[in-house]
Amino acid sequence: MSKRLIDHLIDYVKLDIAPFHTPGHKRTSGTYDYLEKISYRCDLTEIEGFDNLHGANGILKDAMIRASEIYQSERTFFSVNGSSAGILAGIRAATKRGDDIIVARNCHKSVYNAIELCGLSPHFIMPQRYNPFKIYGAISPDDVKNSIKQYPKAALIVITSPTYEGIISDIRAICDEAHINNIPVIIDEAHGAHLGFLDKSIENAISCGADIVVHSAHKTLSSLTQTALVHANGNLIDVDELEWQLSVFQTTSPSYLLMASLDGCIDYIKYNKENAFEKWLSNLEKFEQMTKNLKHLRILKYASDTAGTHPAIYKFDKSKIIISTNGTSLNGATLASNLLNKYRIEHEMSLGSCVTMMTGMGTTACHLERLAEALIEIDASCKSAVNNSPSLIFSDMPYCAIPIEEARLASTEPVRLEQAEGRIIARYMWAYPPGAPFLIPGEIINGDLIKFISESSVNGTALKHNGKAFDGNIVVVKHK
Amino acid sequence: MSKRLIDHLIDYVKLDIAPFHTPGHKRTSGTYDYLEKISYRCDLTEIEGFDNLHGANGILKDAMIRASEIYQSERTFFSVNGSSAGILAGIRAATKRGDDIIVARNCHKSVYNAIELCGLSPHFIMPQRYNPFKIYGAISPDDVKNSIKQYPKAALIVITSPTYEGIISDIRAICDEAHINNIPVIIDEAHGAHLGFLDKSIENAISCGADIVVHSAHKTLSSLTQTALVHANGNLIDVDELEWQLSVFQTTSPSYLLMASLDGCIDYIKYNKENAFEKWLSNLEKFEQMTKNLKHLRILKYASDTAGTHPAIYKFDKSKIIISTNGTSLNGATLASNLLNKYRIEHEMSLGSCVTMMTGMGTTACHLERLAEALIEIDASCKSAVNNSPSLIFSDMPYCAIPIEEARLASTEPVRLEQAEGRIIARYMWAYPPGAPFLIPGEIINGDLIKFISESSVNGTALKHNGKAFDGNIVVVKHK
Numbered sequence: 001m002s003k004r005l006i007d008h009l010i011d012y013v014k015l016d017i018a019p020f021h022t023p024g025h026k027r028t029s030g031t032y033d034y035l036e037k038i039s040y041r042c043d044l045t046e047i048e049g050f051d052n053l054h055g056a057n058g059i060l061k062d063a064m065i066r067a068s069e070i071y072q073s074e075r076t077f078f079s080v081n082g083s084s085a086g087i088l089a090g091i092r093a094a095t096k097r098g099d100d101i102i103v104a105r106n107c108h109k110s111v112y113n114a115i116e117l118c119g120l121s122p123h124f125i126m127p128q129r130y131n132p133f134k135i136y137g138a139i140s141p142d143d144v145k146n147s148i149k150q151y152p153k154a155a156l157i158v159i160t161s162p163t164y165e166g167i168i169s170d171i172r173a174i175c176d177e178a179h180i181n182n183i184p185v186i187i188d189e190a191h192g193a194h195l196g197f198l199d200k201s202i203e204n205a206i207s208c209g210a211d212i213v214v215h216s217a218h219k220t221l222s223s224l225t226q227t228a229l230v231h232a233n234g235n236l237i238d239v240d241e242l243e244w245q246l247s248v249f250q251t252t253s254p255s256y257l258l259m260a261s262l263d264g265c266i267d268y269i270k271y272n273k274e275n276a277f278e279k280w281l282s283n284l285e286k287f288e289q290m291t292k293n294l295k296h297l298r299i300l301k302y303a304s305d306t307a308g309t310h311p312a313i314y315k316f317d318k319s320k321i322i323i324s325t326n327g328t329s330l331n332g333a334t335l336a337s338n339l340l341n342k343y344r345i346e347h348e349m350s351l352g353s354c355v356t357m358m359t360g361m362g363t364t365a366c367h368l369e370r371l372a373e374a375l376i377e378i379d380a381s382c383k384s385a386v387n388n389s390p391s392l393i394f395s396d397m398p399y400c401a402i403p404i405e406e407a408r409l410a411s412t413e414p415v416r417l418e419q420a421e422g423r424i425i426a427r428y429m430w431a432y433p434p435g436a437p438f439l440i441p442g443e444i445i446n447g448d449l450i451k452f453i454s455e456s457s458v459n460g461t462a463l464k465h466n467g468k469a470f471d472g473n474i475v476v477v478k479h480k
Numbered sequence: 481m482s483k484r485l486i487d488h489l490i491d492y493v494k495l496d497i498a499p500f501h502t503p504g505h506k507r508t509s510g511t512y513d514y515l516e517k518i519s520y521r522c523d524l525t526e527i528e529g530f531d532n533l534h535g536a537n538g539i540l541k542d543a544m545i546r547a548s549e550i551y552q553s554e555r556t557f558f559s560v561n562g563s564s565a566g567i568l569a570g571i572r573a574a575t576k577r578g579d580d581i582i583v584a585r586n587c588h589k590s591v592y593n594a595i596e597l598c599g600l601s602p603h604f605i606m607p608q609r610y611n612p613f614k615i616y617g618a619i620s621p622d623d624v625k626n627s628i629k630q631y632p633k634a635a636l637i638v639i640t641s642p643t644y645e646g647i648i649s650d651i652r653a654i655c656d657e658a659h660i661n662n663i664p665v666i667i668d669e670a671h672g673a674h675l676g677f678l679d680k681s682i683e684n685a686i687s688c689g690a691d692i693v694v695h696s697a698h699k700t701l702s703s704l705t706q707t708a709l710v711h712a713n714g715n716l717i718d719v720d721e722l723e724w725q726l727s728v729f730q731t732t733s734p735s736y737l738l739m740a741s742l743d744g745c746i747d748y749i750k751y752n753k754e755n756a757f758e759k760w761l762s763n764l765e766k767f768e769q770m771t772k773n774l775k776h777l778r779i780l781k782y783a784s785d786t787a788g789t790h791p792a793i794y795k796f797d798k799s800k801i802i803i804s805t806n807g808t809s810l811n812g813a814t815l816a817s818n819l820l821n822k823y824r825i826e827h828e829m830s831l832g833s834c835v836t837m838m839t840g841m842g843t844t845a846c847h848l849e850r851l852a853e854a855l856i857e858i859d860a861s862c863k864s865a866v867n868n869s870p871s872l873i874f875s876d877m878p879y880c881a882i883p884i885e886e887a888r889l890a891s892t893e894p895v896r897l898e899q900a901e902g903r904i905i906a907r908y909m910w911a912y913p914p915g916a917p918f919l920i921p922g923e924i925i926n927g928d929l930i931k932f933i934s935e936s937s938v939n940g941t942a943l944k945h946n947g948k949a950f951d952g953n954i955v956v957v958k959h960k
Contacts, residue, residue, distance in 0.1 A: 002546070003539075004514065004740070004743055004744055004747050005540075005543055005736065005739055005744070006514040006517050006518065006522070006740040006741075006743070006744050008530070008539055009522035009524055009736060010517060012522075012524065012527075012529070013521055013522050019527075021525055021527055023525065025520060025523070027520060027522075027523065029521070034484060035520040036519075036520075037489075037490060038486065038519065039515075039516075039518065039519060040505060040507060040512070040515040040516075040518060040704060041493055041507050041509070042486070042489035042492075043503055043507065043704050043705050044489055044492065044493075044507075044705075045501055045502050045503065045705060047501055047826050048820060048826065049488075049492070052912065054947065055944055055947050055948040055949060057948070059483075059485060059488055060485075062482075063485055066482070080561075080706060081561045081565075081730065081731045082730075082732065083731070083733075084730070084731045084732055084733075085561075108732070109732070110732065113728045117597060216733065219733075224523050224735060224737065225523050225524075225733050225734075225735045225736065226731050226733050226734060226735040228731075240946070243947055244947040248593045248597070249729065250561065250562075250564070251561045251563070252562065252588070252589070252590065252915055253502065253562045253563075253564075253696065253698065253699075254562075254705075255704060255705045255706040256485065256705065257704065257705070257737075258735070260484070260485040260486040260489055261486075261520070263484055263486070264484055264485070264486050340528060346527050346528065409576065432532065432732075435732055464535055466720070466724075467534065467720065467723055468535040468537070469535060
């Protein structure tokens with residue numbers, strides 16, 4: 001009970017576990033001098049000569065200009081409150097109360113929070129499905145087109161790309177369709193701050209014309225956890241309003257340590273493209289070579305192999321290693337715990353039959369070799385089996401009975417999962433990670449969902465409901 | 481243009497300037513082992529064995545329990561998005577759209593942001609005035625009582641105490657009055673995380689019965705910038721809803737470095753009360769002895785000297801050193817620049833004729849001696865003079881013509897300050913620090929305000945308007 005957090009952290013680091021999770025700097029020593037220099041000794045504030053993040057016009061303004069130059073955006077803002085603050089600010093800047101917005105149903109919960117905060121009417125688009133891995137795929141531009149036809153006055157479109165599993169949508173086509181109708185597009189590219197750098201054949205959402213793009217710089221690049229970049233382009237977004245809303249959702253005491261890590265990361269990318277991206281890519285290619293003969297475990301292949309050949313995958317982000325246990329006696333959770341306990345390799349997410357390993361700018365050849373060798377060994381001892389891991393993908397959305405806000409404000413009661421069929425859920429439910437709600441307030445709980453939730457619980461998937469670990473009770477709207 | 485932020489920070493630190501500004505750890509080496517240990521090498525995330533800040537049930541839950549034990553609160557939550565997130569979450573958890581709330585007019589801008597976000601009807605209480613220093617004083621419990629009579633259905637009362645200048649209101653009397661009427665109270669005690677520890681004669685707002693108390697731990701204690709504590713007590717607040725709203729306004733990737741600094745600070749307080757507070761207090765007392773014979777500069781005296789003897793000061797926070805230049809040829813800005821340029825002493829805020837020097841847990845005897853000696857020298861060379869520094873205190877509130885939200889959403893135009901009389905302002909205006917708006921959207925700009933704004937501009941007070949440095953243009957609601 002009384003061990004300090006700092007001692008937990010220090011003790012963990014001593015274990016020398018290979019990190020295939022965020023942050024992207026991977027705690028790799030000796031590479032990032034600006035990270036080495038970060039300490040409480042330079043934990044300063046807005047004193048003489050320093051700048052104010054909110055309305056910057058000095059050294060922070062300069063730093064944000066440097067970031068926009070690297071990304072070729074018109075404006076770039078720092079966030080010290082993660083991509084979450086960027087999403088909240090972007091959506092609030094682009095909408096007014098009561099507006100219709102078109103939203104991919106697999107968005108992060110911060111998008112749902114923004115919908116509630118801003119009093120918006122969401123119209124959801126279901127992502128396509130990539131059944132071989134039982135994961136969601138890309139958002140189809142045709143689905144966006146149809147949604148715009150249905151809601152031509154939509155104030156905004158919000159899409160997540162890449163997904164947590166690295167699947168990229170055709171953002172250019174989506175933006176073109178939106179812009180014909182004068183609708184701005186926010187791309188939650190939290191997982192893709194490296195797009196356009198790591199693999200030249202994949203553009204980022206800025207190049208594709210998105211109006212606001214949000215990057216979790218810490219996820220795959222080399223800034224500290226909790227830092228993000230928010231880019232703005234074009235004239236469909238009021239950039240002053242975006243800047244204002246960013247100040248609403250971020251502390252008035254932003255950490256210079258976090259901001260210096262963001263700026264250091266941008267500077268590193270500018271002057272060390274080879275170290276930052278070329279080595280990372282060639283290490284990934286070596287990993288692919290090493291693991292290409294796996295017999296049981298399957299790895300969602302890089303880029304061109306899958307991309308384009310399946311309608312649910314427009315492109316694939318090479319930085320993600322997605323391992324499927326389908327057809328084996330393992331599931332995602334057992335594979336992940338095997339990797340950790342036997343091989344000291346930590347994953348990012350296990351969900352259903354899949355495990356997501358995240359690489360980042362700091363991932364070393366040594367980390368990847370360790371992972372490849374572990375997978376080869378596990379694969380060799382694997383057995384074929386029918387695997388019924390529950391999956392988080394659904395072909396249909398649950399039926400929405402009442403708006404989110406109405407459900408959130410209604411009188412509620414807890415019911416046991418088994419008794420919840422037909423009831424209106426009053427709080428979100430999601431697995432974390434990825435943190436995209438599969439049930440949102442106002443939706444009706446059906447039999448399929450009950451089956452999925454109960455199977456997930458026994459399969460080690462960490463479900464969250466009502467802001468807490470799911471305990472078998474579901475908060476539903478009280479019968480009148 | 482291309483010097484990195486990290487290099488700006490490192491270069492500044494080399495100057496060995498005595499820090500009388502936030503953060504409270506004052507970058508003092510050798511005292512806080514947990515701060516020494518903080519580096520990117522332990523920048524981890526929610527991996528196996530670690531915990532999720534949002535719905536914590538492991539090591540973070542334990543850490544937050546330790547914090548609540550120290551503060552004797554019922555529940556305590558960490559914030560990695562400053563007190564701002566605590567204020568937003570607290571207000572949103574306690575209110576519904578359209579609710580009346582009673583608010584001290586000198587609140588921080590995050591309170592105004594919450595009012596807008598939540599669609600509330602604010603009813604303001606003007607603080608009392610302490611004319612000898614031309615600063616706002618305490619909120620009178622009688623004024624709160626009268627406001628409750630006028631708005632008996634108010635959902636919430638929000639008060640800032642201590643103020644930026646260290647003036648504490650009678651929170652116990654205010655809470656008693658509110659609770660008789662079943663109205664919860666949020667105290668923005670951002671500047672008073674040390675209250676109840678530094679000086680046993682001053683209780684903090686938790687002891688006084690406030691329902692939610694927000695502490696910027698970084699301001700006066702020894703955690704990293706951007707960290708805060710949010711305490712909840714009593715049964716007028718739905719703590720589950722507060723916890724949920726904290727997750728809305730904070731990133732889903734909270735920094736373990738920031739959280740470890742908060743936890744380390746709590747642990748330090750628990751086991752090192754003498755080092756943490758007794759030395760600090762005795763150093764402050766020595767400083768008072770050294771400076772008691774100043775002839776021109778006046779220091780807002782500690783605790784009992786002033787408290788109680790003037791109706792505008794209920795109690796005074798000893799950690800703040802407030803220096804008035806009234807009656808001298810200096811103003812706040814010139815005194816502050818003199819301290820910096822000649823004595824290498826950095827202040828927290830200069831406003832009108834006052835300079836605020838903030839001490840913190842990390843302030844050393846040496847820092848305070850340096851300040852005392854500098855003040856004695858400056859005082860000796862001071863001349864008596866009529867000093868007309870503009871002051872940020874007003875006896876009356878500007879007239880409110882339309883609600884905040886209506887003004888924010890209206891068509892606007894910029895007008896020059898000189899032409900703004902009688903117009904409705906459409907964006908906030910404040911000096912930063914302190915960051916409390918003196919004009920809010922929907923209010924009418926009168927001649928006194930124009931005079932104040934133009935005088936402030938020439939006196940070196942940093943005014944912000946429309947999220948930027950004030951440039952002489954005011955954004956007003958367009959004539960229909």
